[in-house]
Amino acid sequence: MLGWLGTGDAKRQARRLARRRGLSGYDAMTENVIAEAHVAAARMDDLHEAADRARQRSEAATDLRQQMELVAGLEQRHVRADRALQDLRSHLNDQREAYLAGIAAELAGQLHDDQGCPVCGSLEHPAPADPRAQTVTRAELDTAEAAVERA
Helix, strand or coil: CCHHHCCCHHHHHHHHHHHHHCCCHHHHHHHHHHHHHHHHHHHHHHHHHHHHHHHHHHHHHHHHHHHHHHHHHHHHHHHHHHHHHHHHHHHHHHHHHHHHHHHHHHHHHCCCCCCCCCCCCCCCCCCCCCCCCCCCCHHHHHHHHHHHHHC
8 A cells, every 4th residue: 555655644634534524444445445546646746846956956966067177277368368478577677688788788899989979978998799799670579469469
């Protein structure tokens, strides 16, 4: 029989109904089973709702896991991009130093004894910049600055 589905009120109601209708033991048992089936049907609705809520929580947990993985991936991308930006800034600083050294070397190449320096006007030139130093053009410096801006 369906005793696990609910006893108590459902069975009592089934017995009362069977007595009112004058049903025999078999018919009373049938009525009892029908009453328990109604209780079970009502319980099934509750179980379906609980299952739906559990399914929704499971889906939310899956979504959360996926979002956390996405965030972790984005954080790694951010770290790599930040490192790349730092490398570009370092390269830009090196390019600026080389560019300024090249300007100094260019000016030093124009110095002549007994002529004033075009920058300071001094007639003495004790330590002119080495014109053989590696130079960077303004275009190369602009390219390095643009790369930092894009990053």
